[in-house]
Amino acid sequence: MIAFLRGQVAARGTSWAEVDVGGIGFHLLLSGQAAAALPAPGEPVQVLTSLVLREDGATLFGFRDEAEREAFAALTAVGGVGPKLALSVLSSFTPAALSRILELEDVAALCRVSGVGRKTAQRLILELRGRLAAADGAAAAVEDPDGLQAEARAALVALGYQPSEAAAAVMTAGGDGAADAASLVRAALRALGARR
Numbered sequence: 001m002i003a004f005l006r007g008q009v010a011a012r013g014t015s016w017a018e019v020d021v022g023g024i025g026f027h028l029l030l031s032g033q034a035a036a037a038l039p040a041p042g043e044p045v046q047v048l049t050s051l052v053l054r055e056d057g058a059t060l061f062g063f064r065d066e067a068e069r070e071a072f073a074a075l076t077a078v079g080g081v082g083p084k085l086a087l088s089v090l091s092s093f094t095p096a097a098l099s100r101i102l103e104l105e106d107v108a109a110l111c112r113v114s115g116v117g118r119k120t121a122q123r124l125i126l127e128l129r130g131r132l133a134a135a136d137g138a139a140a141a142v143e144d145p146d147g148l149q150a151e152a153r154a155a156l157v158a159l160g161y162q163p164s165e166a167a168a169a170v171m172t173a174g175g176d177g178a179a180d181a182a183s184l185v186r187a188a189l190r191a192l193g194a195r196r
Helices: 032-037 066-076 083-092 095-103 107-111 118-128 137-143 148-158 163-176 181-195
Strands: 004-012 016-021 024-029 044-054 057-063
Touching: 004 024, 016 044, 024 057, 024 083, 032 083, 032 163, 044 066, 057 066, 057 083, 066 083, 066 095, 066 118, 083 095, 083 148, 083 163, 095 118, 095 148, 107 118, 148 163, 148 181, 163 181
Parallel strands: none
Antiparallel strands: 004 016, 004 044, 016 024, 044 057
């Protein structure tokens, strides 16, 4: 297994990156939050990874931190949840926020993720509630004390943005110290407008 890559960012998008490791380019699929946290092309980086082997080929997934990698492993262990759907969930929620949603049995929040229906949401809650130990409620309170970021991401997705775009915009706008979800959504929309 490839546990991590250390090199330079060669290129990046909202859900992928290419990392140059000693002249060899590795293509990674990432959550929107992990992609947004990467440095600019040409900058040094170390990315935690997980290699997924399937009959049709091998795919390398990258993660922002160990909590995200563990959440990805837990999500993909649930029947009917593949790696791409797991990334979609992690683009919408940090591991800490996901842990809190599972503990609260918030089916509606999970159903806002593209590709997650009611039955899948219920299965996630049934199988993962209490299992994301690295992302406990205390961590959730530090990362997103009032659930503002999760609410803002959900609002942007409802407006038609991809979960990865919404996550990246909210992360960018989060530094503005928004007092409520509406302010955070407005700041995120400004960030999205600046990219176009």
